[in-house]
Amino acid sequence: MGRRSFLTRASVGGAAAAAGSVLAAPAIAQEAPTINWRLASSFPKSLDTIYGGAEELSTRLKEATDGKFSIQVFAAGEIVPGLDAINAATDGTVESAHSVGYYNWGKNPAFACGADLPFTFSARARTAYNYQGGGIEIYNEFLDQYSLVSFPGGNTGVQMGGWYRKEINSLADMQGLKMRISGLAGRVMEKLGVVPQQIAGGDIYPSLEKGTIDAAEWVGPYDDSKLGFQKVAPYYYYPGFWEGGPTVSFFFNKGKFGELPASYQSLLRSCCQAVDQNMLAKYDMKNPVALKELVASGAQLRSFSEEVLTGAFNAANEVYGELATENEWFKKQYEALLTYRDNWYLYAQTAEYTFDTFMMIQQRNGKLAPTAG
Template sequence: MKRRDFIKVTGLGVAGAATVAAPAIAQSMPELKWRLTTSWPKSLDTLHGGAELMAKAVGEATDNKFQIQTFAAGEIVPGLQVLDAVQNGTVEMGHTAPYYYFGKDPTFTFGSSVPFGPNMRLNQAWFMLGGGKELLNEFYKSYNVTSLLAGNTGCQMGGWFRKEINSVDDLKGLKFRIGGFAGRVMQKLGAVPQQLAGGDIYPALEKGTIDAAEWVGPYDDEKLGFYKVAPNYYFPGWWEGGPMLVALINLDKWNALPKHYQFVLEQAGHLANNWMMARYDQANPLALKKLLAVGTKLRPFPATVMEASFKAAKELHAEVAASNANFKKVYDSLTSFSNNGYQWFQVAEVGYDNFMARHSQV
């Protein structure tokens, strides 16, 4: 065959394939309209904004054939009922922190973070490449949901306190809004944990219904106004070293999705995840400076409180693992992965970050 004839044939072949393939692909994309409810108020443009970004990306990637409408906490169901709404099919999916549902089974805590668990990068690496996604989704099956990675806040703050915390004794009787499994650790130290959705925290703190509250970090905390009623801002949030946020999807709806829609949805979750991590790294430094400028008192938890908390957390993990096979399976996987990770981190990452932090003081 002559070269000119070959080009004509292959050119026609490609053109012909494109002519046939385009309608076939279009026809294989059904029009779907889903509803997504979140655990967050609309005012939090990081958390709720991550869900909105995910939904927008799905629409743009499918020519709006797959549309997802987002609803803030309380618009369809309260913020702490997202799992139930997805499980029973009230909505197709939700954006939430699975540790909110630890009361159903402590294993839910691993979908976000476990007290004294890994940092943001190690938590994400475990979920994506260390078997975490597979272990968690196997567990979620019994609740008729599956999960996709859809956010991470980075290491959180230890919360806002009316009074100073100078020793473990200061935690006794303290009514502390704290999310998920970490509340049980605080209970071991004498605190009285309270689980409240984000939008309910400020009124409770203002009225004195609670004595202290943790949420996320400077950017979100400033928006919610906690500094106005509790001046002492503690760090670190040892219960959330790198908490993941996920999209929970009704399992029947997920299984019915065309494969390319499943792929698009998962990639949209990764987009939201990466965006959220970058957004917090961008916004938290400036927000902290603003909080300090209006009189916020930044304080580290005393070493005695940190050590007592670590001991109580490890005791609780062992107690739960002894009676809950699902918890033990996931905990062993995560702990092994993060221990290996921290052995590497201390070689280069920690040393470098500590050096740069010392030379970045303003």
């Protein structure tokens, strides 16, 4: 065989081999269709941590699919008002939403069970219940009637008790208080004499400033600092007993979710779980610094009295008893929560609580501060 003939054959063979490797890509690509969805968020862009959860989901999906699965995120008000995001996913206005279930409690109180109920779980306990205790599955059983599929998409940890224009020392101070508070917690506070107002995040500051409301709860130090509440309502209370570990959720139109290939469905669940865990980590890093800054700028930190907490706890149990007799889906989910709650707080009193308490004592004694070196 001549040199020229050999090189020609080798070139053809090499090209064929290269073509074989190139041809494999379209075959894979055919199994990964191009999907373009829209997502309605319940949150304004200024709240980068909670709003950012939806953007993080979009980024993760794009990176994992080479851009083939794309979700375009719209802030509250860009397509629908923030409190209507879940409904927009139900009716197909958008394929997905990033919201909190209790925003829809007026449609059905059982929506709140997938987010948070007063005096139930911390974020860690909620995570265990969601992923290992059947919480996700039972919530999706309920959501089926609304053509929705949902997965956790964030958690803030225990929230603060909100901003008040006056001090709250007793239950008497709650009487007639006009307070922005979301979802089922408003019904609980009503029993304490509070007049609940459900107002979207972007409208809270002007309502406080004008005196339309006397108090407002939002999230915690990091997000609250962005909204400037300390300028118009200086008393900052804790804890937000109505949200010990609130789950922010992704809601997907069930028909659109069902059209996805199984690989995309699995990827979507995995990305949601990553966002769920990452949001809590972000808040845990940002809130301590933000709280120091709020106090330095004039916020007056206060704890709710035992009288207020006990009164609210009793009121919450009254509400749960009422709802359990009125709503089968609420009862089913609430009873599932209770099965785990007692065990959790029994265990939490041992190693976790003891360790944290000891370390808090060291912090108060100034033994945890970094030393200059």
